[in-house]
Amino acid sequence: MSNSPHIIIIGAGASGIIAACNLISKGFTNVTILEAEDRIGGRIDSRRFNDGFIDFGAQWCSGQEGNSVYELCHNDFEFGCTGFYDTNGFVGLISNGSRVDKQIFGKLSAVRSKIEDMIDEMREFKGSIGEFFDQKYNQELESSEYDDADEEMREMVRKLWETEVNANYASTSWYKISANRYSQVVVCEGSQDQTWRTSGYKTLFDIIQKKFKVEEVLKDKIQLNKKVDHINWDTDKIVIRTLDRHVYQADHLIVTIPLGALQAHHKLLFTPMLPEKKIKAIENIQFGTLGKVFLEFEEPFWKKLNNNFKVCAFLWTPEDLDDIRGTDKEWLTNMYGFLHLDGFPYVLETLLGGNKMKEFETYSDEKIENDCIWLLEKFMKVKISRPIAMRRTRWLTRENFLGSYSYCSMNTAEKDVYPEDLKETVFNDNGKPMLLFAGEATSSKFQGYVHGAIDTGREAAEKLIAYFEGLKEQ
Numbered sequence: 001m002s003n004s005p006h007i008i009i010i011g012a013g014a015s016g017i018i019a020a021c022n023l024i025s026k027g028f029t030n031v032t033i034l035e036a037e038d039r040i041g042g043r044i045d046s047r048r049f050n051d052g053f054i055d056f057g058a059q060w061c062s063g064q065e066g067n068s069v070y071e072l073c074h075n076d077f078e079f080g081c082t083g084f085y086d087t088n089g090f091v092g093l094i095s096n097g098s099r100v101d102k103q104i105f106g107k108l109s110a111v112r113s114k115i116e117d118m119i120d121e122m123r124e125f126k127g128s129i130g131e132f133f134d135q136k137y138n139q140e141l142e143s144s145e146y147d148d149a150d151e152e153m154r155e156m157v158r159k160l161w162e163t164e165v166n167a168n169y170a171s172t173s174w175y176k177i178s179a180n181r182y183s184q185v186v187v188c189e190g191s192q193d194q195t196w197r198t199s200g201y202k203t204l205f206d207i208i209q210k211k212f213k214v215e216e217v218l219k220d221k222i223q224l225n226k227k228v229d230h231i232n233w234d235t236d237k238i239v240i241r242t243l244d245r246h247v248y249q250a251d252h253l254i255v256t257i258p259l260g261a262l263q264a265h266h267k268l269l270f271t272p273m274l275p276e277k278k279i280k281a282i283e284n285i286q287f288g289t290l291g292k293v294f295l296e297f298e299e300p301f302w303k304k305l306n307n308n309f310k311v312c313a314f315l316w317t318p319e320d321l322d323d324i325r326g327t328d329k330e331w332l333t334n335m336y337g338f339l340h341l342d343g344f345p346y347v348l349e350t351l352l353g354g355n356k357m358k359e360f361e362t363y364s365d366e367k368i369e370n371d372c373i374w375l376l377e378k379f380m381k382v383k384i385s386r387p388i389a390m391r392r393t394r395w396l397t398r399e400n401f402l403g404s405y406s407y408c409s410m411n412t413a414e415k416d417v418y419p420e421d422l423k424e425t426v427f428n429d430n431g432k433p434m435l436l437f438a439g440e441a442t443s444s445k446f447q448g449y450v451h452g453a454i455d456t457g458r459e460a461a462e463k464l465i466a467y468f469e470g471l472k473e474q
């Protein structure tokens with residue numbers, strides 16, 4: 001394309017990279033990606049571990065039908081599977097050292113699935129997803145069918161789901177997640193726990209670049225260590241300044257900065273300030289934090305629990321929960337359990353949401369490791385030798401993210417704000433699209449997911465392509 005307009009994309013995560021690939025493959029030669037970190041990927045952050053890669057950020061490709069990551073990659077990559085739903089590989093452990101009765105747990109899990117499927121009722125419900133679950137759970141358990149599940153068991157299982165939902169939504173409490181909005185996030189049909197085995201989620205970028213045939217071109221368009229600290233969009237040309245005092249001019253800008261960082265900086269970042277509706281969306285969509293810990297052991301002692309071990313869940317008795325509350329080990333109650341990491345026979349991983357993420361991020365590696373061993377020994381009733389390696393995340397305090405991903409809270413719903421408001425393009429008075437927004441937080445259907453980021457990045461590029469096609473026709 002001759003006299004190609006200069007399009008700048010802020011952020012080399014999934015949405016920024018796919019937007020660039022779409023534009024370049026349509027002949028837009030003058031594309032620049034400015035990335036604050038010293039690597040591409042953003043919240044896809046695969047780290048070398050032994051002979052493979054573990055994922056600090058996105059890890060699973062959830063679903064197949066309508067999932068753009070799956071659609072882009074399944075012909076080129078054979079996904080693995082964690083086995084979350086494999087009942088043979090599941091062990092439920094209680095804090096007093098006993099095991100969960102599988103039959104009772106299975107029955108209660110069926111109740112949970114039934115509640116998860118009450119999408120129409122969820123949509124009408126005015127409260128939180130926690131309130132919705134509690135209400136339906138209590139109603140369902142009135143049936144004599146569940147007489148063998150005593151009060152303590154019912155409560156332990158309820159608490160376990162709360163922990164799981166908090167980790168899935170990166171929320172501090174499931175009483176803060178809007179049930180109505182929860183029901184609007186689309187679950188793609190097909191396996192929910194597809195893994196990248198030992199290759200890491202970063203494989204997505206290799207596949208995308210090959211698909212778009214941009215391997216040679218793209219790397220020259222990406223500038224790393226370029227943190228944008230000011231955007232002036234007052235005139236026809238957008239002037240973008242980076243922290244190292246470089247100044248760029250663009251005709252159009254695609255912003256993919258994570259919502260956490262946008263919330264912290266938008267007021268000083270944009271001149272003039274963004275439109276009111278956009279600011280309301282930035283300030284009222286929730287950005288949460290998910291944490292991860294990976295532990296590598298000399299031998300897989302957990303096989304003693306179950307030879308097919310995939311996942312173990314931790315259920316706290318009310319007494320043990322009371323004892324640990326208020327101590328510096330309380331963060332451990334935010335864990336669903338541990339899972340076996342696909343392709344790493346000696347590694348266990350845990351995921352954490354809930355109200356102790358701030359504390360978690362301040363704790364030393366040594367404390368995290370010690371507490372995890374204490375927990376495993378308490379629940380598994382075995383003596384465990386120290387791990388030979390440990391890795392942990394700190395998304396809340398990483399300055400270019402300030403959290404992990406977004407969701408719609410009760411506050412979001414009360415303020416009547418939607419991810420679409422965040423995505424809305426900002427035009428100048430001549431109808432020229434100046435600022436386009438993409439990224440997971442702008443996707444109503446797939447908020448929080450990589451496929452949400454991919455879809456919105458693609459959409460931003462398509463909007464610009466359509467705009468130029470429109471100009472040509474005039």
Ligand SMILES: Cc1cc2nc3c(=O)[nH]c(=O)nc-3n(C[C@H](O)[C@H](O)[C@H](O)COP(=O)(O)OP(=O)(O)OC[C@H]3O[C@@H](n4cnc5c(N)ncnc54)[C@H](O)[C@@H]3O)c2cc1C
Nearest residue numbers: 011013014015036042043058059060228404439440449450
């Ligand atoms: C712990 C964790 C687990 C997850 N698990 C899954 C999962 O299993 N499956 C799934 O589908 N999704 C998962 N996600 C979500 C998924 O990672 C994100 O939805 C997706 O990667 C977001 O892509 P994005 O392009 O919107 O943003 P990002 O990937 O965050 O890209 C934005 C980029 O902007 C850069 N940036 C920020 N500020 C500036 C600035 N001022 N100037 C220049 N650059 C800037 C950032 O460094 C970043 O690289 C997980 C995320 C986390 C953190």
